Amino acid sequence: MIIFLLIVIAIPTLLLILNRIKNRRFYELANKIPAAKGNLPLIGIAHKFIGSTGKNAYKVITSLSHQSLENGGIVKFCMGPNVNFVLTNVEDVDFLLKSQLGKTSEYVLLEDFIGKSTLNAPVPIWKRHRKILIPNFTSKMMENYFPIFVAKSKKLVDVLEKHVGGGEFELFPHISAYELAIVCETSYGLTVNCQEDSSYPVLVQVETLMEIASERLFMVWQHPDWIFKLTPHYSKYYNARQVLYEFMLKVINDKRDEMRAKRRENPNKETEISESEIPSFLELVLSLEGNDGYTDMELMQELIALTLAGTDTSAISLSFLFELLSKYPDVQEKLYQEIHDMFGDSDRTVEKEDIPKLQYLDMVFKESLRLYSAASVIGRRVEQEIKLPSGVTLPANCDAFVSIYGVHRDPQVWGPDAEVFDPDRFLPGRYKSLHPCSFLPFSYGQRNCPGFHFGTMTLKIAVIDVLRKFKIVGTPSESRIPKLEAKFDILAKPLHAVRISVERRK
Numbered sequence: 321m322i323i324f325l326l327i328v329i330a331i332p333t334l335l336l337i338l339n340r341i342k343n344r345r346f347y348e349l350a351n352k353i354p355a356a357k358g359n360l361p362l363i364g365i366a367h368k369f370i371g372s373t374g375k376n377a378y379k380v381i382t383s384l385s386h387q388s389l390e391n392g393g394i395v396k397f398c399m400g401p402n403v404n405f406v407l408t409n410v411e412d413v414d415f416l417l418k419s420q421l422g423k424t425s426e427y428v429l430l431e432d433f434i435g436k437s438t439l440n441a442p443v444p445i446w447k448r449h450r451k452i453l454i455p456n457f458t459s460k461m462m463e464n465y466f467p468i469f470v471a472k473s474k475k476l477v478d479v480l481e482k483h484v485g486g487g488e489f490e491l492f493p494h495i496s497a498y499e500l501a502i503v504c505e506t507s508y509g510l511t512v513n514c515q516e517d518s519s520y521p522v523l524v525q526v527e528t529l530m531e532i533a534s535e536r537l538f539m540v541w542q543h544p545d546w547i548f549k550l551t552p553h554y555s556k557y558y559n560a561r562q563v564l565y566e567f568m569l570k571v572i573n574d575k576r577d578e579m580r581a582k583r584r585e586n587p588n589k590e591t592e593i594s595e596s597e598i599p600s601f602l603e604l605v606l607s608l609e610g611n612d613g614y615t616d617m618e619l620m621q622e623l624i625a626l627t628l629a630g631t632d633t634s635a636i637s638l639s640f641l642f643e644l645l646s647k648y649p650d651v652q653e654k655l656y657q658e659i660h661d662m663f664g665d666s667d668r669t670v671e672k673e674d675i676p677k678l679q680y681l682d683m684v685f686k687e688s689l690r691l692y693s694a695a696s697v698i699g700r701r702v703e704q705e706i707k708l709p710s711g712v713t714l715p716a717n718c719d720a721f722v723s724i725y726g727v728h729r730d731p732q733v734w735g736p737d738a739e740v741f742d743p744d745r746f747l748p749g750r751y752k753s754l755h756p757c758s759f760l761p762f763s764y765g766q767r768n769c770p771g772f773h774f775g776t777m778t779l780k781i782a783v784i785d786v787l788r789k790f791k792i793v794g795t796p797s798e799s800r801i802p803k804l805e806a807k808f809d810i811l812a813k814p815l816h817a818v819r820i821s822v823e824r825r826k
């Protein structure tokens with residue numbers, strides 16, 4: 321027994337000492353940075369995630385963010401042997417996001433279903449993929465996609481119409497279907513009926529995969545693939561991935577056949593996509609010679625990554641926005657007045673030129689994203705030792721997390737009322753004087769969100785169309801500090817199903 325105990329205690333201790341000696345410089349620098357409360361030797365804060373729920377994980381993340389703010393912009397936490405840092409100082413965040421392009425080790429866990437896609441790929445692959453992806457998001461493409469956004473928004477209004485007089489209902493599935501229908505049509509050129517059918521396979525499987533991947537993220541012992549495969553939820557995960565893969569492969573093959581058939585009909589045509597057509601990302605890649613280096617597997621995984629990146633982020637952001645409007649009827653009425661002043665009682669469709677003219681809409685949109693960013697934290701791998709503008713030096717080979725949640729609630733940036741929901745803080749004169757990294761719901765630097773305009777458009781169009789038609793009714797908040805509960809499922813999502821009711825305006 322004594323020998324057994326000696327082995328159990330002595331071997332890890334010896335390994336720890338050897339690790340400390342080998343990485344002396346790393347620990348010398350890391351030790352200068354304050355550690356999070358409850359950070360224990362050997363395990364760090366991993367115990368805080370035992371039996372973790374998304375709600376608990378969100379609490380840990382927000383607590384680390386507040387501790388970072390209290391320490392002047394940085395806090396250290398360990399997950400088992402890994403030492404990580406949470407940054408909230410805007411100058412440091414600016415420096416980190418401009419200088420470090422690699423993602424942290426957590427993103428590697430996503431490889432299991434999205435491979436090495438733009439979202440999570442190591443830098444050399446990312447550069448190649450991002451170059452192919454970017455033409456899909458130019459202002460010309462946004463113009464092309466605009467009619468698709470408007471058509472899906474109209475369908476969202478039709479679906480909500482059925483709830484008039486019917487009391488409270490769950491909003492999120494309708495919004496999620498709206499965003500998915502847009503991403504499918506713009507990314508794969510596929511018209512899907514998910515707005516009519518809430519059991520649509522992509523919607524359900526993406527949800528399952530995100531839930532399980534998020535749980536695994538915090539269970540460090542499940543990170544090795546062979547252990548993960550032994551867990552009870554692996555078969556659910558595997559089945560969801562199979563359904564998604566089969567669906568996407570069929571989409572690719574069908575599109576390729578369709579394009580080949582067109583080429584046979586018209587062999588003299590140089591490109592397969594005419595100016596008048598709206599090419600999807602998939603069509604753009606398939607029209608490139610040899611798919612520009614994408615294998616079918618890579619292309620399929622990139623499409624899944626685009627679906628994840630584009631659908632959930634936008635749907636979550638829109639859901640929080642509508643929930644805030646239901647809780648603050650004064651803000652909703654002011655916004656409605658602005659929209660009504662522009663459209664009157666007409667039924668004309670929203671046009672691209674309308675959007676920048678709606679200033680209060682922009683302020684409400686930004687304030688909602690400030691308080692409830694779908695991406696509450698983003699990670700960057702620090703390869704070489706870096707000295708941050710605040711004077712802190714991060715050691716080489718560590719993971720640094722930018723807390724978007726923390727930056728957006730920093731009283732030094734946003735004032736003592738940083739927790740208050742106040743769209744006026746985005747009045748152009750007030751907001752322009754802030755550091756560009758003070759507001760970064762779409763991240764910042766070269767690896768920021770390419771879907772920034774896309775997401776902004778889909779959210780604003782839906783808000784305009786829905787408010788023109790309906791008053792959104794919920795339980796008004798008694799405080800100007802909203803207390804919307806969230807959980808962490810890789811993204812920060814509403815904890816409970818958002819329930820609202822709608823009343824017809826006219």
Ligand code: HEM
Nearest residue numbers: 438439629630633634637695698761762763767769771775
């Ligand atoms: C309100 C909506 C959206 C929000 C809040 C959002 C937010 C973000 C954030 C914070 C990142 C950086 C993630 C990181 O560094 O880990 C990101 C990356 C990305 N987003 Fe978005 N996004 C939105 C909509 C979209 C849409 C509509 C698309 C595409 C259709 C999209 C595609 C992507 C892609 C491909 C990346 C990876 C970029 C790279 O690593 O180079 N996003 N997004």
